[in-house]
Amino acid sequence: MSKSRLEAFSDGVFAIAITLLVLDVKLPPLADAALGRAMVALLPRVGVYVITFAIVGVYWVAHHTFLGYFERVDRTALWLNNLVLLLVAFLPFPTSVLGAHPLAPAAVLLYASALAGVNIAGTALWAYGAAGGRLVSSRMSPLFARRVVALHGTPAAVYLLGGMLGHLAPVASIVVFVAVPTFFIVPHPLIARVTGVPWRDGSPQA
Amino acid sequence: MSKSRLEAFSDGVFAIAITLLVLDVKLPPLADAALGRAMVALLPRVGVYVITFAIVGVYWVAHHTFLGYFERVDRTALWLNNLVLLLVAFLPFPTSVLGAHPLAPAAVLLYASALAGVNIAGTALWAYGAAGGRLVSSRMSPLFARRVVALHGTPAAVYLLGGMLGHLAPVASIVVFVAVPTFFIVPHPLIARVTGVPWRDGSPQA
Amino acid sequence: MSKSRLEAFSDGVFAIAITLLVLDVKLPPLADAALGRAMVALLPRVGVYVITFAIVGVYWVAHHTFLGYFERVDRTALWLNNLVLLLVAFLPFPTSVLGAHPLAPAAVLLYASALAGVNIAGTALWAYGAAGGRLVSSRMSPLFARRVVALHGTPAAVYLLGGMLGHLAPVASIVVFVAVPTFFIVPHPLIARVTGVPWRDGSPQA
Amino acid sequence: MSKSRLEAFSDGVFAIAITLLVLDVKLPPLADAALGRAMVALLPRVGVYVITFAIVGVYWVAHHTFLGYFERVDRTALWLNNLVLLLVAFLPFPTSVLGAHPLAPAAVLLYASALAGVNIAGTALWAYGAAGGRLVSSRMSPLFARRVVALHGTPAAVYLLGGMLGHLAPVASIVVFVAVPTFFIVPHPLIARVTGVPWRDGSPQA
Numbered sequence: 001m002s003k004s005r006l007e008a009f010s011d012g013v014f015a016i017a018i019t020l021l022v023l024d025v026k027l028p029p030l031a032d033a034a035l036g037r038a039m040v041a042l043l044p045r046v047g048v049y050v051i052t053f054a055i056v057g058v059y060w061v062a063h064h065t066f067l068g069y070f071e072r073v074d075r076t077a078l079w080l081n082n083l084v085l086l087l088v089a090f091l092p093f094p095t096s097v098l099g100a101h102p103l104a105p106a107a108v109l110l111y112a113s114a115l116a117g118v119n120i121a122g123t124a125l126w127a128y129g130a131a132g133g134r135l136v137s138s139r140m141s142p143l144f145a146r147r148v149v150a151l152h153g154t155p156a157a158v159y160l161l162g163g164m165l166g167h168l169a170p171v172a173s174i175v176v177f178v179a180v181p182t183f184f185i186v187p188h189p190l191i192a193r194v195t196g197v198p199w200r201d202g203s204p205q206a
Numbered sequence: 207m208s209k210s211r212l213e214a215f216s217d218g219v220f221a222i223a224i225t226l227l228v229l230d231v232k233l234p235p236l237a238d239a240a241l242g243r244a245m246v247a248l249l250p251r252v253g254v255y256v257i258t259f260a261i262v263g264v265y266w267v268a269h270h271t272f273l274g275y276f277e278r279v280d281r282t283a284l285w286l287n288n289l290v291l292l293l294v295a296f297l298p299f300p301t302s303v304l305g306a307h308p309l310a311p312a313a314v315l316l317y318a319s320a321l322a323g324v325n326i327a328g329t330a331l332w333a334y335g336a337a338g339g340r341l342v343s344s345r346m347s348p349l350f351a352r353r354v355v356a357l358h359g360t361p362a363a364v365y366l367l368g369g370m371l372g373h374l375a376p377v378a379s380i381v382v383f384v385a386v387p388t389f390f391i392v393p394h395p396l397i398a399r400v401t402g403v404p405w406r407d408g409s410p411q412a
Numbered sequence: 413m414s415k416s417r418l419e420a421f422s423d424g425v426f427a428i429a430i431t432l433l434v435l436d437v438k439l440p441p442l443a444d445a446a447l448g449r450a451m452v453a454l455l456p457r458v459g460v461y462v463i464t465f466a467i468v469g470v471y472w473v474a475h476h477t478f479l480g481y482f483e484r485v486d487r488t489a490l491w492l493n494n495l496v497l498l499l500v501a502f503l504p505f506p507t508s509v510l511g512a513h514p515l516a517p518a519a520v521l522l523y524a525s526a527l528a529g530v531n532i533a534g535t536a537l538w539a540y541g542a543a544g545g546r547l548v549s550s551r552m553s554p555l556f557a558r559r560v561v562a563l564h565g566t567p568a569a570v571y572l573l574g575g576m577l578g579h580l581a582p583v584a585s586i587v588v589f590v591a592v593p594t595f596f597i598v599p600h601p602l603i604a605r606v607t608g609v610p611w612r613d614g615s616p617q618a
Numbered sequence: 619m620s621k622s623r624l625e626a627f628s629d630g631v632f633a634i635a636i637t638l639l640v641l642d643v644k645l646p647p648l649a650d651a652a653l654g655r656a657m658v659a660l661l662p663r664v665g666v667y668v669i670t671f672a673i674v675g676v677y678w679v680a681h682h683t684f685l686g687y688f689e690r691v692d693r694t695a696l697w698l699n700n701l702v703l704l705l706v707a708f709l710p711f712p713t714s715v716l717g718a719h720p721l722a723p724a725a726v727l728l729y730a731s732a733l734a735g736v737n738i739a740g741t742a743l744w745a746y747g748a749a750g751g752r753l754v755s756s757r758m759s760p761l762f763a764r765r766v767v768a769l770h771g772t773p774a775a776v777y778l779l780g781g782m783l784g785h786l787a788p789v790a791s792i793v794v795f796v797a798v799p800t801f802f803i804v805p806h807p808l809i810a811r812v813t814g815v816p817w818r819d820g821s822p823q824a
Contacts, residue, residue: 001682005629009678011211012633015218019226019295020637027303032310035303039312050292057288060215064207079803082675086668089637097645097653104650106657185285217417221424225432225501233509238516241509245518256498263494266421270413391491423623427630431638431707439715444722447715451724462704469700472627476619597697 003073006081007064013085014060017092021049021056024096045099051174052095054181059088059118062152062184066126069136077135080125087118105166108173112163115177119156123149147194155180209279212287213270219291220266223298227255227262230302251305257380258301260387265294265324268358268390272332275342283341286331293324311372314379318369321383325362329355353400361386415485418493419476425497426472429504433461433468436508457511463586464507466593471500471530474564474596478538481548489547492537499530517578520585524575527589531568535561567592621691624699625682631703632678635710639667639674642714663717669792670713672799677706677736680770680802684744687754695753698743705736723784726791730781733795737774741767765812773798 025045027038063084070077094107094114101107129135130145162176231251233244269290276283300313300320307313335341336351368382390397437457439450475496482489506519506526513519541547542557574588643663645656681702688695712725712732719725747753748763780794 001679005625005682007211008214008626009629009633011215012218012630013637015215016222016634016637017640018291019219019222020641022223022296022298023226023229023641025296025299027306029306032307032313035307035310035312039303039316049296053292053295054288057285057292061207061284064211075805078679079675082672085636086671086675089671090640090643090667092640093643097657100645100647101650101653104653106653107650110657187281213417214420217421218424221421222428224497225425225428228429228502228504229432229435231502231505233512235512238513238519241513241516241518245509245522255502259498259501260494263491263498267413267490270417393487419623420626423627424630427627428634430703431631431634434635434708434710435638435641437708437711439718441718444719444725447719447722447724451715451728461708465704465707466700469697469704473619473696476623599693 001073001078003067003070006073006078007067010063010067010081010085011060013089014056014063017089018053018056018060020092021052021095024092024099025049044102048095048099048102051177051181052091054185055115055177056088056091058181058184059122063122066122066129066148066152069140070129071137072135073129074135077125077129080121080128084118084121084125087114087121090114091118102174103170105170108166108170109163111177112159112166112173116156116159116163119152119159123153123156126152151194207279207284209273209276212279212284213273216269216273216287216291217266219295220262220269223295224259224262224266226298227258227301230298230305231255250308254301254305254308257383257387258297260391261321261383262294262297264387264390265328269328272328272335272354272358275346276335277343278341279335280341283331283335286327286334290324290327290331293320293327296320297324308380309376311376314372314376315369317383318365318372318379322362322365322369325359325365329359329362332358357397357400361390413485413490415479415482418485418490419479422475422479422493422497423472425501426468426475429501430465430468430472432504433464433507436504436511437461456514460507460511460514463589463593464503466597467527467589468500468503470593470596471534475534478534478541478560478564481552482541483549484547485541486547489537489541492533492540496530496533496537499526499533502526503530514586515582517582520578520582521575523589524571524578524585528568528571528575531564531571535565535568538564567596619691619696621685621688624691624696625685628681628685628699628703629678631707632674632681635707636671636674636678638710639670639713642710642717643667662720666713666717666720669795669799670709672803673733673795674706674709676799676802677740681740684740684747684766684770687758688747689755690753691747692753695743695747698739698746702736702739702743705732705739708732709736720792721788723788726784726788727781729795730777730784730791734774734777734781737770737777741771741774744770769812773802 025042027035027042030038073081091114094111098107098111127145127149130140130148133140136145158176158180162173162180165176166173231248233241233248236244279287297320300317303313304317333351333355336346336354339346342351364382364386368379368386371382372379437454439447439454442450485493503526506523509519510523539557539561542552542560545552548557570588570592574585574592577588578585643660645653645660648656691699709732712729715725716729745763745767748758748766751758754763776794776798780791780798783794784791
């Protein structure tokens with residue numbers, strides 16, 4: 001399995017999963033006069049659509065970025081990647097549940113767990129490939145590898161924390177779900193600092 | 207993120223969104239004898255399917271054409287492009303609403319806003335990349351860059367105008383939704399003139 | 413628009429349309445004991461799934477084969493190709509109607525018309541590109557170009573004829589829908605003869 | 619038809635089929651308070667989603683691996699491959715039936731037959747291409763070709779056996795459905811031995 005075919009297949013699953021999200025935004029049969037009110041009632045689903053789309057977009061960029069450091073893939077990396085895809089392809093379900101029940105603690109916890117799952121699997125894939133230079137350049141510094149683990153793994157903890165907040169204040173959970181992708185989308189000094197870490201001691205450029 | 211991977215991912219989302227549109231054209235369970243009448247009743251949905259397919263086709267061609275001028279992409283371009291994709295992937299929803307309520311002002315306005323959204327995001331992506339030759343050749347003439355902004359951005363205003371017409375005469379809105387893609391699909395002297403503008407002063411060929 | 417990107421986008425639409433067909437094969441909620449009978453009742457849908465999958469497969473192979481002769485694409489070819497894709501992406505709808513009403517003349521006629529539409533659009537794309545060597549090699553023999561028109565266009569007439577048979581004997585229509593793709597899938601002396609026609613006078617090899 | 623385009627199209631169908639599986643995991647409209655219990659009731663569907671995703675993943679890896687040995691494809695290989703795709707694209711249906719009726723013998727048998735079908739078609743594609751070095755290197759040893767037949771074909775028999783177990787003990791069938799992909803995912807001495815067989819006598823490296 002070449003790395004490029006693995007990437008193309010992964011891109012396909014990301015693109016399909018992201019596009020299927022909209023199937024959950026739909027109106028029941030109703031009269032023209034009731035349309036305005038029904039569309040307003042759909043706003044939570046639209047909001048969850050936007051949040052999930054942004055989060056999958058962040059995953060996709062992260063996936064592409066760290067695979068860019070891989071020089072080869074092996075059987076274990078392939079199946080860790082398939083685990084990432086299984087979890088990404090699953091996201092339309094928790095998205096649908098949260099869209100229908102935006103303030104229910106169970107929906108918030110399910111959504112948070114699903115998001116954390118993708119991050120944990122992706123972090124495992126990175127850690128497996130980077131450990132001891134197994135699939136990446138042997139010149140990559142352990143510090144760089146660890147910082148990417150932290151950068152990619154921390155959101156999992158934040159999502160889970162956000163999910164547990166749902167029993168106290170579901171609105172706070174939603175704030176967390178919005179804040180994490182915003183952190184990664186908006187240019188940010190911290191990301192620059194981490195990715196600016198020389199990935200090989202002595203070489204400032206990744 | 208290489209430009210070619212961005213394009214391939216975008217193509218995937220365009221292809222999936224365009225193909226999901228048909229899921230909204232369907233019949234309820236009914237007797238064979240009622241089939242003819244039920245199919246006639248579906249004609250508005252089929253019409254909206256055709257219009258949206260044509261409009262997304264125009265977006266896809268435009269997206270490909272202006273990205274063709276890009277020499278590189280950066281983080282901001284990536285996320286502006288993801289915004290375009292978020293809006294393209296959303297189109298099956300307003301398409302479905304308009305198909306079910308072809309003459310309801312609210313449906314017409316939603317549809318027009320969604321179309322305008324894609325055009326505005328795409329124009330922003332172009333303007334960001336072309337400004338000062340940021341992501342395109344520094345030899346591209348500012349005049350060419352501005353004309354593309356006008357060509358890509360004007361439909362947004364036309365769609366919104368068409369959408370607001372819906373409160374007076376929804377049929378006029380539909381005419382607008384048909385006219386705009388037709389303008390871009392049928393060979394047209396104006397498009398030729400704009401794209402014939404030398405993109406570099408002194409060079410007649412784009 | 414490069415030919416290879418047009419092909420990749422087309423492949424995407426073909427692959428998605430072909431895979432969405434299965435969404436129409438599904439069971440209503442029912443008790444375990446009723447499962448066997450319900451699955452038998454689904455057999456017409458499964459049969460129509462298989463037929464449409466085979467027909468789209470034949471289209472895909474034909475599309476790939478004749479585009480293989482193109483040396484370039486232009487704006488008109490692009491939009492004729494988009495028309496092919498619009499009609500291919502539409503096929504899940506007539507497939508669903510025929511699956512639900514396998515012996516209703518209206519369903520048979522709709523299905524036949526949709527199939528004929530794809531063939532007519534594809535033939536128009538080929539005829540446009542091949543005429544006078546517009547997009548193909550100028551050395552292609554007119555005889556070869558005309559034979560491909562016949563080979564690609566005849567099924568349209570056969571499908572329409574089959575569709576009209578539906579008012580007399582819907583089973584005969586189904587036989588036609590099975591026979592046409594079978595003709596193209598099973599190795600066949602006639603296809604070999606047509607594609608064996610030298611596409612350039614004096615050169616025996618395509 | 620080039621091998622690479624066949625592979626890309628196949629990858630597309632695999633990716634779409636695998637991603638559509640989740641559409642079957644969904645909740646009916648219900649009150650927030652009923653959410654926890656409803657999610658627990660969905661666990662069988664989630665389980666079947668995971669199993670099918672893993673099995674399609676195994677198919678995808680196998681498909682890629684054995685096509686890697688092909689040096690060319692012909693018309694027959696193309697249509698055998700389309701048969702594989704028809705059966706892969708069909709999998710969401712038996713997955714849905716098994717998810718709704720996890721312990722019904724008819725659902726178990728349908729699922730087992732669908733899985734066996736993909737393996738049989740894939741084995742036929744390999745056997746056709748490998749026989750007498752028709753589409754693979756003529757230096758491939760017959761022993762290697764036969765071992766791949768055994769490795770790819772045996773699961774079909776195991777699935778069918780598992781499916782028939784459903785009349786006695788459906789749980790045993792589920793165990794079989796879990797065991798087969800696990801066998802192929804977890805690194806395993808037997809797979810290593812088979813794929814370690816020199817594919818050309820005298821050459822230790824595949």
